[in-house]
Amino acid sequence: MKKIGYRGVKGIKLENTLESIMEAVSLGFDMAEIDIQMTKDGKIIVFHDYDLKRLFDNSKKISELTYEELLSVTDKIPLLKEVIKSIKDTNMELNIEIKELFQKNGIIEELIYILERYSFEERVLISSFDHVILKEIKKRDKKLKTAVLVASRPVDPVSVIKAAEADGYNSLYYFADKEIIKECHEHGYFVNIWTVNTKDEAEYYKKMGVDGIISDYNLF
Template identity: 30%
Template sequence: MKIYAHRGVASLYPENTLVAFQAAARMKCDGIELDVQLTKDGVPVVIHDETLDRTTDGTGWVKDFVYEELRKFNASYKFGEQFGHCPIPTLEEVCNFISHTSITLNIELKNEIVSYPTLEEKVYDLIHSYKLKDQVVISSFNHESLKHFRSITKDVQTAVLTENTIENTVDYILNLGASGYHPNFSTVTRELVKELDRCRIAVRPYTVNEPQVMQKFRDWGVESVITDYPQLMFTEPLR
């Protein structure tokens, strides 16, 4: 079973920062999950919330700042002086980092609340520029955005991200041209895993933070899990 570090190693490092992604690489995680939005001047940046308030020492909407303004905010302020000043990274900085590794990058398009025209195109351009098409999975709660991304390219994997159970799951995923399913872990059943596996659809539940749940999914043959605690996979005695 593969391990994706959710927003980097978010349990130990400032989420969605380069130090968190570098930690995931040191832990030899198979993948990194992150979130992408656009600044006021159209720069793809890596941050989960649509506002700055929870994860940085700034306040306001990401979309209302140009990137040079965003760089001034500290994404590690909750950690005191432990990591110094960690700016909100650009997706390009992350792509450059990933291009020197074998890590898979799960890019979540954060556009279900704020509409970001051209987000899909800008993300694809960076994937193409850094030759990462075989190292990237695109996901989103906005399934129209996934459909739009598939209209741009069919060379990059996409995955349906969902909080709730989807009826006729296989048909729904295939109709979107996706090859992956990223459900809330609490909605996953053994039967669903078997069904999706038969159709060669990769199941990557989020956010799996309990060792016993990780072990259950491993026993079920789940392809990957997305977790805040990848370190548990290396320190907990799994069967």
């Protein structure tokens, strides 16, 4: 079972920062879950929210700022390529969640370019709530591993995965059950769950047979 740090290790360091991701490395996580989106000038950054309000008390939207303008607000938001370069010589993998819900302005092409440039294709899992994006990624490069993100209990989870031509299923933890895990495994798909933050819950889902647990903390 993979131990996956949520936004790096969100419970210990500021989420989605280089510090948080490197903390996940030092704590022995197998993978770090991070979020990506694009700035106005087409740079892929690692950040969750569509604006800077929650973390930096600034109402400006990411999509309206160039990367240089973003740096004038904070230097805590790294470029995706900086993250990859920082962990390239470690065993850390990345679960990259694409946050683009309304502007798909070249993010797929740029993401694939960065992964190829740094020879990182085999160390990523790409996930999104926008399953059309995942299907498009598979059209561009079938070798890239993808997972549908879900925050509900589908009637037929396997059909959701198949429709996106994905490799697995990343579920909000309390919508994952034995039936889903069994059905996905029978069809050759993995199941990761998010966000589990107590040891008791982690042990419970580990025994249930999930393939990865995403957490804010080091629970194992």
